Amino acid sequence: MEPILAAAGAGHAVAFYAMAALAVASAVLMMTQRNPVACVLWLVVCFVGLAGLFVTLEAYFLAVIQVLVYAGAIMVLFLFVIMLLNLRPEDLKAVALPRIPLVGVVAALLLLAAVVTVISASRPYFGMSVAGILAEVGPTKDSVRDIGLPLFRDWLLPFEATSILLLAAIVGAVALTKRKV
């Protein structure tokens, strides 16, 4: 068992860091593009990298959903919004976003909160290899059941609240686009 785990662990680590690099690099490229369609396509690459990260962390169900919902459906939505606005290159040059310091401060604080939360939550795993962490957490038996059981047993209220959220989004989308109906 041990040698097999170690060999798998090396592959895991390589794949993990490759996917992490892909996600970060494509996120940076996305932010530095001027053409919004190129932005969206880099975001697709970023989402695929995230899906790859989920695979290396043995969260196969999440990986599939990530590709189906984010890289598929949500990117289509983004493309539609971009085509809806239809900004030509000369329009883009004219757009100079106003620099509001307060917005920057709030965004930086939110980012700080997220980073601190993630780092403090991953404290027990500091200095461990990817394989070591996976061994610590235990093998994934069934990535769908691992999500389904807690979701339908322990997190009833958030699950039901999701449907209210989706309902609000439906009504909101209709209200925004069909004002005169």
Next chain:
Amino acid sequence: MGAEFNDYLPVVLTVLLAGGLAVLLLGLSAVVGKKARGAPVRDTPYECGMPILSEAHTRFSVKFYLVAMLFILFDIEVVFLYPFAVVFDDLPASLIFVEMLVFLAILFAGWIFIVKKGVLRWQKEE
């Protein structure tokens, strides 16, 4: 059961092959192909021999956006059905069944709202 990490090796190979082929073909045509210089007509996109009618970048109707948005919302609903079906036998049927029934009922209300508002009607009926 459960998928093995190594099962994803073919996926990686497919991605590498597809990406490699794209890079190879584009690179070959860039290296081998001749550059068109000073020929504005020749540089225009090929539209079955027709003169170009309009730019490819045109404004799209908001109706497409609405359909895409509604699709995503119901897509997310369906995503929840998959783990529901998998764990159905592991939990008391009365609990999980009622739970999903409430979830679907709330979204069904949204669907009735969409139909009543005529959101999916593509053209205005006279």
